[in-house]
Structures are given as structure tokens and as C-alpha cells.
Amino acid sequence: MTVMEISECFPNNFKPVTGEFIFQHVKALSGKCSVIVVVPLRFIPAKELMTLNPIRLISNLSKWFSILNNTVSFSEGNLKVIYFGYVSLPRPFFEFIDKRIINFFFYKKIKLLADKYKPDVIYCNWIRPWADISAEVAANLGVPFVLDHHEDISTLKKIFPGSYKKFLGIFEKADQIIVHSSINKEELTAENLKLPGVEIIHLGQNFSITGTKKIFNQDKLKLICISHLNEERKNIDDLITAVSNIKDKMNFELTIAGDGLLKEKYIRQSKGLNLENEIKFLGSQSREEIGDLLNLSDIFILPSYPEAFGIVFIEALAKGVPVITCKGNGGGEELRKSGYPVVLVCPHSPAELSNAILDLSRNKNKMLLMSDTGKEIVRKFFTWDINAENTYNILNTLNTLNTLNTLNTLNTFKDTLNEFNNRKPCAE
Numbered sequence: 462m463t464v465m466e467i468s469e470c471f472p473n474n475f476k477p478v479t480g481e482f483i484f485q486h487v488k489a490l491s492g493k494c495s496v497i498v499v500v501p502l503r504f505i506p507a508k509e510l511m512t513l514n515p516i517r518l519i520s521n522l523s524k525w526f527s528i529l530n531n532t533v534s535f536s537e538g539n540l541k542v543i544y545f546g547y548v549s550l551p552r553p554f555f556e557f558i559d560k561r562i563i564n565f566f567f568y569k570k571i572k573l574l575a576d577k578y579k580p581d582v583i584y585c586n587w588i589r590p591w592a593d594i595s596a597e598v599a600a601n602l603g604v605p606f607v608l609d610h611h612e613d614i615s616t617l618k619k620i621f622p623g624s625y626k627k628f629l630g631i632f633e634k635a636d637q638i639i640v641h642s643s644i645n646k647e648e649l650t651a652e653n654l655k656l657p658g659v660e661i662i663h664l665g666q667n668f669s670i671t672g673t674k675k676i677f678n679q680d681k682l683k684l685i686c687i688s689h690l691n692e693e694r695k696n697i698d699d700l701i702t703a704v705s706n707i708k709d710k711m712n713f714e715l716t717i718a719g720d721g722l723l724k725e726k727y728i729r730q731s732k733g734l735n736l737e738n739e740i741k742f743l744g745s746q747s748r749e750e751i752g753d754l755l756n757l758s759d760i761f762i763l764p765s766y767p768e769a770f771g772i773v774f775i776e777a778l779a780k781g782v783p784v785i786t787c788k789g790n791g792g793g794e795e796l797r798k799s800g801y802p803v804v805l806v807c808p809h810s811p812a813e814l815s816n817a818i819l820d821l822s823r824n825k826n827k828m829l830l831m832s833d834t835g836k837e838i839v840r841k842f843f844t845w846d847i848n849a850e851n852t853y854n855i856l857n858t859l860n861t862l863n864t865l866n867t868l869n870t871l872n873t874f875k876d877t878l879n880e881f882n883n884r885k886p887c888a889e
Contacts, residue, residue: 486849563594700717760821
């Protein structure tokens with residue numbers, strides 16, 4: 462079986478960590494079948510490159526273009542990754558026009574790749590902006606179309622309050638929908654669409670599971686938050702406010718690893734609350750550096766809401782770090798359903814988050830229980846091998862059913878043709 466996956470979110474030379482989880486997913490899946498990944502590489506400068514200094518701007522853009530242009534296609538065993546560059550209008554301001562432009566100019570390119578590799582299944586990550594092309598190519602080839610839904614619909618509603626439903630029609634064109642948490646599935650089924658099967662397949666994580674017993678810092682508790690700092694829904698401001706409330710009640714250090722447009726805002730907030738000595742902003746970190754940070758940390762906190770899943774939660778679990786997050790968060794709720802005693806607080810409640818941090822920090826037995834249980838939960842549910850096995854089973858079933866339907870159609874056609882050829886001539 463050959464699967465063609467289409468995903469704009471995928472590691473490249475400019476952003477080597479972006480879409481890392483999709484790379485790990487296809488890499489694991491390629492151990493069971495052939496996987497062709499088509500990666501539309503968007504040549505639009507990132508906001509963080511922009512500056513009023515013309516010399517620095519030219520330098521930033523030159524380096525960005527050179528790095529992105531040096532991202533080349535590659536193969537690893539049964540996995541082939543194909544990059545192709547494109548440009549589009551700014552999002553989300555011209556999202557619907559942009560989708561039409563992409564469909565007009567790039568359908569042929571995707572179709573030519575599909576004709577070349579003859580996939581048995583077309584698999585698209587995210588509903589925008591490549592799902593429509595994926596569905597059309599699949600229909601043209603007569604193969605199943607699978608839509609992997611990572612987004613949370615509540616975010617779509619916030620960005621496009623009057624028109625978000627225009628995006629949802631693509632779900633009805635799919636032969637199978639894959640989500641990664643119960644929250645994702647509940648949100649989707651609540652939209653009253655004519656849906657095919659919706660299956661929850663857990664994502665994996667990239668760290669080796671710590672084998673030794675976690676030793677917590679007694680004198681100065683090390684709190685950690687790992688997140689990009691581009692979206693307000695991560696609620697990093699609530700976390701900063703929460704730790705300011707407990708500054709005089711416990712000895713702690715909070716490390717915030719991640720970068721983004723809101724970083725300076727959060728630094729100013731921290732300074733305004735006199736937390737320069739308690740909060741460290743490290744910026745972007747490599748996978749190795751993140752693993753080292755988690756090994757040294759005592760409690761992982763990410764109060765994001767909404768959140769489709771969040772692999773960083775299970776990365777913390779793999780390192781034996783207890784997790785605090787928000788109720789209604791896809792990752793937190795999925796961990797709870799899996800048997801992990803995650804600490805969940807109401808979204809946008811710094812006071813409740815403060816109390817949760819204090820309560821957990823004073824209960825070392827619970828921290829040890831969360832540490833040990835978390836590692837077992839990861840082994841049982843959240844590995845890339847499990848993700849690949851479950852994904853392959855679904856795709857293989859779809860492919861088999863599609864083949865049988867094709868054969869039945871051909872046999873019906875042959876029977877009709879034979880009946881026509883063998884009919885008796887009409888009497889004159």
C-alpha cells in the first residue's frame with residue numbers, strides 16, 4: 462500500500478522543529494507501507510523577520526530565502542518527502558481568496574505527483590488550505606481521502622466568526638477522519654455534519670522514557686512551560702500572574718522555553734510584577750535542550766485553552782514531570798481519560814492556577830505518583846509505533862474496501878456487458 466500525505470506543516474531548514482510530530486508520524490508509518498509526503502513550502506517571510514531597520518531587514522530576508530531555498534526533498538527507506546515552493550496571500554485576512562488561488566494554480570502539480578506515485582490513499586493534515594485539493598485528487602484517482610484534523614473548531618470560530626462553517630464542508634468529503642483527542646471528536650460531531658467515521662488515534666512523543674525514579678528539588682522548585690509565544694490562547698500571561706501570587710509563599714524558578722511575537726510582552730509583564738529573578742525566558746530550544754530542561758524540572762505547566770492536543774504534555778510525562786493544565790484542553794482531558802491524575806484548572810483563572818501549583822508542590826507523594834503513572838501512560842498509549850499501527854490498520858481497511866468496491870463495480874459492468882452481448886436478436 463502507498464499513502465500520499467499532504468502537509469504544509471513539516472520541518473524545513475528555516476524552522477526545523479515545525480511539524481516535527483508529523484515527520485515522526487510518517488516516519489513510523491513508513492515502517493508498514495510506502496509513504497510519500499508532499500510539503501507545500503510557503504515562501505512568505507515570517508513576522509519575526511520584519512524590522513524597521515532596512516539593512517537588518519534585507520539581511521534577514523536574504524538569509525531566510527537562502528535557508529528556505531536550500532530545503533531539499535529526501536528519502537529514508539519507504540519514506541519520500543517532496544518539497545515544493547509556493548506563495549500566497551496573507552492569512553487569515555485573505556483565507557478564502559487564498560484557497561481559491563491555491564486550488565487554481567496547484568491542483569495540477571499535486572495531481573501530477575499523484576499520477577506518478579499512484580497512491581492507494583490520499584491523507585491530508587489540517588483542513589486548510591490543502592484539504593480541498595487533496596479531496597479532489599483522491600476523487601479523480603478513485604482512492605479514499607483521509608482528513609487528519611489537528612485544529613480546534615473554537616479557534617476557527619474566533620478567527621472567522623461569521624464564516625467558519627465554510628471550512629467545515631470538507632469533512633463531509635472525507636472517507637475517514639482522524640483526530641487526536643476526545644475533545645476534538647466532540648467538537649466536530651457537535652457541528653451536525655454528515656460525517657464518515659471519526660477515529661481517535663493518539664500521537665506519540667520523541668523522548669526516551671526516563672527509567673530512574675524522579676528526584677524533586679526540595680529547596681527551590683523548578684517549574685517549566687514549553688510553548689511557542691505567538692498565540693494568546695496559550696495563556697502565558699495567566700501563568701505569569703499565577704506565579705506572582707505565590708512569590709511569597711514558596712521558593713521557585715519558572716523557565717519559559719519558546720519564542721514568538723508575544724515574548725517581549727510577557728517579559729514586560731514579568732518585570733512589572735518584579736519577577737526578573739524568578740522567571741527565565743530561554744527562547745527557542747532544540748529537542749535535546751528541551752529534554753535536558755524537562756529532566757531538571759519538577760512541574761510542567763501550560764494553561765493553554767483551547768488546545769487540540771499538545772505533544773509537549775506527553776513529552777513531560779515521558780521525563781516523569783507532573784503536568785498542570787486547563788479543563789477542556791484536548792491534551793489534558795485525554796490524559797485524564799487515559800488514567801493519568803493530571804491537575805486541571807479552569808481556563809483564564811490565575812488564582813486557581815496559583816492554588817494548584819501550591820497544592821501540588823506541597824504534596825510530594827502525589828508528585829511521585831504522577832511521575833510514575835505518567836511514564837506508564839506514555840508506554841501504553843503515546844508512542845509513534847502505536848500511532849503507526851493504528852493509522853495503518855485504518856488506512857489498510859479503507860484501501861481493501863475500496864479495492865473490493867472497484868472489483869464489484871467492474872464485475873457488475875462485465876456482467877451487464879456479457880448480458881448485452883448474449884441477448885437474442887429481436888424478431889423481425
